[in-house]
Amino acid sequence: MALPDPDAFVSMVGVTKRYAGVTALDNVDFRVSAGEAVCLAGENGSGKSTLLKILAGVEQPTEGVIHIDGLQKGQLNPRLSAAAGIMVIFQDFSLFPNLTVAENIAFACQLTQHQKWFRKRNARTVATAALERIGVDIPIDERVESLPVAHKQLVAIARALASEARLIIMDEPTTALTEREVRSLLRIIRMLKEDGVAVVFVSHKLAEVLEVSERVVVLRNGCKVAEGPAEEFDTTSLTRHMTGRDVPEHPPNALIETPETLMQVNNLNKKGSFLNVSFDIRKGEVLGITGLLGSGRTSLAKALFGLVTPDSGQIRLNGRSIPLGDPIAAASNQIGYVPEDRLTEGLFLTQSIIRNVAIGRLEHHEQHGFLDLLALVSDANKWLERFKVKTPSVEAPVQSLSGGNQQRVVLARWLARSPLVLILNGPSVGVDVGSKSDIHDIIRDLASSGLGVVVISDDLPELLTTCHRILVMRGGEIIDEVAAGTVTEDELAYKLAS
Numbered sequence: 057m058a059l060p061d062p063d064a065f066v067s068m069v070g071v072t073k074r075y076a077g078v079t080a081l082d083n084v085d086f087r088v089s090a091g092e093a094v095c096l097a098g099e100n101g102s103g104k105s106t107l108l109k110i111l112a113g114v115e116q117p118t119e120g121v122i123h124i125d126g127l128q129k130g131q132l133n134p135r136l137s138a139a140a141g142i143m144v145i146f147q148d149f150s151l152f153p154n155l156t157v158a159e160n161i162a163f164a165c166q167l168t169q170h171q172k173w174f175r176k177r178n179a180r181t182v183a184t185a186a187l188e189r190i191g192v193d194i195p196i197d198e199r200v201e202s203l204p205v206a207h208k209q210l211v212a213i214a215r216a217l218a219s220e221a222r223l224i225i226m227d228e229p230t231t232a233l234t235e236r237e238v239r240s241l242l243r244i245i246r247m248l249k250e251d252g253v254a255v256v257f258v259s260h261k262l263a264e265v266l267e268v269s270e271r272v273v274v275l276r277n278g279c280k281v282a283e284g285p286a287e288e289f290d291t292t293s294l295t296r297h298m299t300g301r302d303v304p305e306h307p308p309n310a311l312i313e314t315p316e317t318l319m320q321v322n323n324l325n326k327k328g329s330f331l332n333v334s335f336d337i338r339k340g341e342v343l344g345i346t347g348l349l350g351s352g353r354t355s356l357a358k359a360l361f362g363l364v365t366p367d368s369g370q371i372r373l374n375g376r377s378i379p380l381g382d383p384i385a386a387a388s389n390q391i392g393y394v395p396e397d398r399l400t401e402g403l404f405l406t407q408s409i410i411r412n413v414a415i416g417r418l419e420h421h422e423q424h425g426f427l428d429l430l431a432l433v434s435d436a437n438k439w440l441e442r443f444k445v446k447t448p449s450v451e452a453p454v455q456s457l458s459g460g461n462q463q464r465v466v467l468a469r470w471l472a473r474s475p476l477v478l479i480l481n482g483p484s485v486g487v488d489v490g491s492k493s494d495i496h497d498i499i500r501d502l503a504s505s506g507l508g509v510v511v512i513s514d515d516l517p518e519l520l521t522t523c524h525r526i527l528v529m530r531g532g533e534i535i536d537e538v539a540a541g542t543v544t545e546d547e548l549a550y551k552l553a554s
């Protein structure tokens with residue numbers, strides 16, 4: 057058995073975690089020292105979050121020991137872990153939705169300082185300072201539930217900063233952030249390291265991982281398969297360690313011949329969100345919509361599915377006018393919408409995987425006047441297989457899946473409804489490199505089968521590899537439209553920022 061590293065802040069030795077039917081971690085050694093950033097990489101379901109949950113005291117290891125400051129710890133629990141200075145930003149942020157921004161940020165810090173009374177005024181001061189530190193402007197008296205997902209993520213980060221952390225663990229902290237915010241987060245991480253704080257970072261955006269960390273640890277199927285200084289890895293070698301293969305990307309499929317117009321958006325307006333937006337989507341087309349945070353892209357995406365009510369304008373599908381601001385009408389007209397914030401919107405966590413997929417189908421089958429359960433289940437299964445959802449059983453509850461696999465369940469649900477138009481907000485948020493390319497293949501195939509697909513994303517390589525056309529938004533307006541193959545990534549980045 058390996059020995060604990062006496063110089064490390066945290067040293068885990070021989071950690072194994074078994075759930076019924078799954079070995080999530082298999083004899084893993086892991087350490088992190090003060091002032092060091094370690095990146096934990098691995099495919100969806102490889103055991104990253106499980107390792108972090110054990111460090112946070114949220115889960116107990118089946119086997120193995122943990123040393124903190126050179127001392128062996130018995131069982132950790134969340135309070136002990138926090139008292140040792142370990143702070144975690146989880147994949148689903150774990151914020152209190154009905155508390156304000158200030159209350160959420162100050163909460164953890166007051167907890168670790170053993171303050172029994174929650175002081176409101178103090179909370180605002182603490183929160184303002186923490187938000188200033190990361191250089192973002194979020195109204196501190198707003199309730200967290202009403203914030204856009206990127207802001208929720210930033211609040212979770214500010215909360216970790218507000219307490220005196222010695223180790224900050226970030227489980228996919230940048231999934232919802234745009235380029236600019238990612239930059240400022242990476243800057244914060246550098247700052248933290250200089251202050252002697254240790255950082256463990258999980259992300260599927262490999263380039264940013266390599267940029268910020270000193271050391272990389274790769275997990276595959278619960279085993280540690282590679283470890284070394286970050287400069288010994290590049291995105292290709294990291295991908296190969298994670299997946300055991302190379303992951304090629306393709307250009308979008310050729311557009312189908314003489315395509316008919318499927319969806320028409322005319323002069324859509326919503327004060328403060330978007331202005332005079334008009335475009336068509338043809339059968340078989342993948343249309344990208346991009347823009348920085350605040351450009352209106354998410355409000356527009358939501359409006360296409362009735363989740364935001366425009367002040368004026370028209371949406372037509374196959375020539376028929378679709379009522380605005382009515383998601384039920386949108387869904388019954390076979391418009392599908394996959395939200396950006398999939399882990400907090402749209403899954404029934406305690407229900408089985410198969411049920412979560414079939415829920416979408418249920419209404420669809422009922423429309424035909426009867427419920428063919430077998431067909432329903434086999435169809436749901438087909439999509440779960442297509443997305444390679446990693447689970448021992450489709451009867452398992454969704455909450456037993458890893459974050460990336462939960463994302464796939466939401467995708468599977470919408471596809472099981474056989475939509476005509478599918479709106480994907482951040483289609484590959486939180487999924488690993490290998491699956492990302494699988495999802496891109498699926499998007500291309502769906503389009504080739506005649507669907508209209510809208511991809512809302514700020515992942516420029518993703519847009520360039522899947523879309524026939526890309527609309528660029530700024531300040532609520534479409535300021536540019538580019539066709540596939542006519543721009544490079546740098547040129548597109550320039551259009552976005554200028």
Ligand SMILES: Nc1ncnc2c1ncn2[C@@H]1O[C@H](COP(=O)(O)OP(=O)(O)OP(=O)(O)O)[C@@H](O)[C@H]1O
Pocket residue numbers: 075076078079080098099100101102103104105106107446447455456457458459460461486488
């Ligand atoms: N409560 C649970 N019950 C049963 N199995 C679980 C539970 N939690 C996690 N698992 C399983 O453990 C394995 C590792 O999951 P984990 O969440 O650590 O993956 P991950 O590397 O964080 O993946 P992702 O990138 O998708 O977030 C997965 O197969 C998952 O299904």
Ligand SMILES: [Mg+2]
Pocket residue numbers: 104105106147227458459460
């Ligand atoms: Mg995870």
